[in-house]
Structures are given as C-alpha cells and as structure tokens.
C-alpha cells in the first residue's frame with residue numbers, strides 16, 4: 171500500500187512521537203534526559219512548595235513571578251543553543267532546543283493562567299487589563315508568539331512548512347525582546363535580572379549579526395569582542411533605565427559597576443559569560459596542540 175501511494179506521487183513519511191530523551195534516530199539521549207529533568211525541576215519545586223504550604227502568605231503571587239522568570243530563562247536558553255553549538259562544534263546540542271522552547275511556552279502559559287487566578291477568573295478584567303496596561307499587552311503578544319512556535323514545533327510542521335518554518339521560528343528573537351521589555355516594565359526598583367537578560371540579548375543578537383557578516387563563531391577573538399560589546403551595552407542599558415524610568419541617580423548605578431563590595435553588577439556577568447564562551451574554542455584546540463607538540467619534544471630528547 172505504501173509503495174502504491176509513493177508510486178502515485180504521495181510521500182509516505184514516518185512521524186515519530188516526540189520523546190525528550192530520544193534523538194531523532196530513536197537512540198537514547200542522556201543530554202535530552204538531563205535537560206528534561208532541568209526543565210521540569212522548577213515546576214516540581216514550585217508545586218512541592220505549594221503542596222507543603224511553603225510559599226508564604228501570597229502563594230499565587232510567588233508562583234506568578236517564578237513562572238514568568240522561568241519562562242524567560244528557558245526562552246533565552248533555547249536561543250543560546252544555536253551559537254553554542256557553533257562555538258563548541260557540538261551538533262547534538264540542537265536536539266535540546268525544541269525542549270527548551272516548549273518549556274518556555276509551557277511556563278508562559280502557566281504564568282498567564284496564574285494571572286487569571288490572581289484576577290479571580292474575571293476574564294473581562296483580564297482582557298481589559300491586557301488591553302490597557304502596556305507591559306501586559308507586550309507580555310500577551312509574547313505569549314501568543316510562544317504558543318504559535320510551540321504548536322508548530324512538531325516534526326510534521328517542520329516538514330510541511332519548509333522554509334516558512336525557519337522564518338516563523340526566527341521570530342523567537344523578537345519574542346525574547348518583548349519578554350525582556352515586559353520584564354523591565356513590571357519591575358519595581360530592582361532590574362538586575364531584567365538587565366542581565368537585556369545584556370544576554372545583545373550578546374545573542376551580536377552572535378547572529380557577526381555570523382551573517384561572515385565572522386566565525388569559533389574564533390575566540392570574535393567572541394571576546396562580542397563579550398566586551400555586550401558587557402558595555404549592559405552597563406549602558408542599566409544606566410539608561412535608571413536615568414529615564416526612575417528617580418534613582420543613574421550615575422551612582424553606573425559607578426556601582428566598579429564597586430565590588432556589595433554585588434557584581436550584570437555587566438560583569440555578561441562579560442564573564444561571554445569570555446568563558448570565548449575560551450571554549452581555545453580549550454577545544456588545546457589537546458590537538460599538545461598532541462602535535464608531544465612527538466616533537468620527545469624526538470628532540472632522543
């Protein structure tokens with residue numbers, strides 16, 4: 171029957187169910203299993219906290235904030251996969267991108283559900299708040315985008331949509347931008363993690379632009395330049411936020427970047443992560459260089 175269908179022009183394709191700890195060829199993936207445990211862990215931890223009545227006086231507020239935080243973290247981790255795969259020349263990494271993206275979408279849906287719970291299921295109020303408050307409107311657009319990407323992340327959709335699938339999924343960068351803006355706008359005084367996300371966003375976009383302009387992401391020099399650029403941009407974004415959106419003296423926040431007594435500011439974390447990534451291609455080349463150097467030194471001794 172299958173042969174008859176192929177002969178008559180039908181393409182018979184095998185669609186495998188998506189199992190996080192299996193690679194596309196059906197083989198067991200320890201990396202997939204590890205990432206599956208990681209994406210489930212925050213949900214289980216929060217569920218356990220709720221069950222044990224350990225989330226304080228306002229458990230829904232805690233859950234709302236935590237689910238939003240994990241949604242954006244997994245969204246960014248899903249974006250890190252592509253450059254990291256090129257930097258570390260580790261192709262298998264691509265297998266976990268879908269899981270991280272789905273986790274981001276799932277935590278975002280949970281986050282929205284918790285907002286509805288927080289509004290006592292008053293859907294008219296939820297809709298009017300989303301329409302009236304800019305940070306909620308932005309969050310809502312990001313949520314719709316994440317759900318659209320999640321729904322089209324099946325093997326079937328990838329095959330059916332072809333090039334359009336790549337175009338649609340490139341929107342992830344736009345959604346990460348919206349999620350970061352939502353994060354900033356809802357923040358009260360402390361924008362540390364939002365600033366961190368903004369810095370990582372600059373780093374990720376720089377990797378993308380660098381590659382499009384023909385620079386190799388396996389070059390430590392290119393990666394170090396991106397790290398410095400993203401670190402400086404992070405300090406700049408933090409300065410601008412405090413200067414434009416708060417009454418807190420922005421110069422003091424900028425100066426705090428050079429004062430390590432209380433905390434290490436986001437700009438340093440972004441720079442540090444970027445430089446750590448720049449060290450990866452160097453570390454990969456090291457064993458080869460040592461191997462090449464060894465026979466020469468041993469022959470020199472004889």
Ligand code: HEM
Pocket residue numbers: 234235236237238239240241242245274278281282285300306309310311312313316349352353356
């Ligand atoms: C309809 C969609 C959304 C609604 C109604 C919504 C609503 C909210 C609300 C009410 C807060 C807390 C604000 C406050 O305490 O004053 C919040 C925080 C937050 N949301 Fe959303 N959000 C939506 C979508 C998203 C999406 C798609 C993401 C990420 C992918 C996200 C990430 C966050 C983050 C990171 C926080 C801050 C959490 C923290 O306190 O650390 N939200 N959101």
